[in-house]
Amino acid sequence: MENGITVGMDMGDKKHNICILDAEGEVQSRETVTNTATAIRKYFGKLESCRVAMEAGTHSAWVSRILDELGHEVLVGNPRKLRVIWDSDEKNDDRDAEMLARIARFDPHLLYPIHHRGAQAQCDLAIIKSRDILVKSRSTLVSHARGIVKSAGERISKCTTETFHNRLRDEMPTALEPALEPIMKSIEDLTQRIRHYDRLINKVSEEKYPETARVRQICGVGPITGLAFILTLEDATRFRKSRDVGPYIGLTPKQNQSGQIDMQLRITKAGDAHLRRLLVGCAQYILGPFGPDCDLRRFGLKLAERGGKNAKRRAVVAVARKLAVKMHHLWKSGESYEPLHRESIKKKAA
Numbered sequence: 001m002e003n004g005i006t007v008g009m010d011m012g013d014k015k016h017n018i019c020i021l022d023a024e025g026e027v028q029s030r031e032t033v034t035n036t037a038t039a040i041r042k043y044f045g046k047l048e049s050c051r052v053a054m055e056a057g058t059h060s061a062w063v064s065r066i067l068d069e070l071g072h073e074v075l076v077g078n079p080r081k082l083r084v085i086w087d088s089d090e091k092n093d094d095r096d097a098e099m100l101a102r103i104a105r106f107d108p109h110l111l112y113p114i115h116h117r118g119a120q121a122q123c124d125l126a127i128i129k130s131r132d133i134l135v136k137s138r139s140t141l142v143s144h145a146r147g148i149v150k151s152a153g154e155r156i157s158k159c160t161t162e163t164f165h166n167r168l169r170d171e172m173p174t175a176l177e178p179a180l181e182p183i184m185k186s187i188e189d190l191t192q193r194i195r196h197y198d199r200l201i202n203k204v205s206e207e208k209y210p211e212t213a214r215v216r217q218i219c220g221v222g223p224i225t226g227l228a229f230i231l232t233l234e235d236a237t238r239f240r241k242s243r244d245v246g247p248y249i250g251l252t253p254k255q256n257q258s259g260q261i262d263m264q265l266r267i268t269k270a271g272d273a274h275l276r277r278l279l280v281g282c283a284q285y286i287l288g289p290f291g292p293d294c295d296l297r298r299f300g301l302k303l304a305e306r307g308g309k310n311a312k313r314r315a316v317v318a319v320a321r322k323l324a325v326k327m328h329h330l331w332k333s334g335e336s337y338e339p340l341h342r343e344s345i346k347k348k349a350a
Contacts, residue, residue, distance in 0.1 A: 008101025010093045011057050019097035022106055030094055042068035044070050053104035055079050061116040075104050111183035117234045124204055125231040128224055131197035138190040145183050152176060161193055201227055215327040217337035219292045220285045225278040229327055232275045236332040245328045249276050251321040267317060283319035294339035296322055
């Protein structure tokens, strides 16, 4: 910024520690601000436009939007990359705020700044994540009910999760009714609420995000994964190349190369864990017994055939990565999806 002022903000749940550096890099002041929108607007509204650095966290999204509205340059650092701050023998809130300010003053790229999604996208994505919590709760209750019945020498016959409450009502042992009837009613209620979320997700996709139809051309990508993908990336033009989406979601291997050593490591697991899990689920369907014949399936099966202890697992991750790349390409280009694109190219060349 023109005035050379740099602000580091160590964010907490109730208050934020702030360190302000002047143009020469000297500490101008240290203060604390209450973690409310009113207090943040009041404090930063009195400052001239300056560079403000913070770490990504629970409150960084809405705080960064307020600071951006006030005309400040906001840098939201990636905590995974800021080991110099949290891995220290002298860690405290004031030091963390100062370190953020000094890094932002020296070279903002060292913060590995992240991009927060917009307020509306965050609210719409909350629908998907709320549904996910209900699904996990229902799965826990179903497993509990099956376990209780099994421990009594009986079994609930196989059925879908959506119809489990009906099967439990018909087959639960009489002696276990006092213990399982409330569980059965809870599962039934959760199933109804999950169906409500499913209808809401379809409605939001059709009315607000029609571009989800492009990524859903791929068999195996449903309304939840399609909408989560669009809302998480938010803007297709953020990525110059579709291949950049894989590292963003954390589906590329870590690197540890030095001299003649180049180790094979696990994936980075950076980015949104929920979207990564959804993409892996889609990849498992594509490689499963009901998966359609397509380039993605052939690519994954070829990798799995190489054998080895983790061949199938690596194939699933690799397909998930290529799936993300393909979805971004379809979204950005607006092209129609060709399941066997490689085969059509070979026929044209022949």
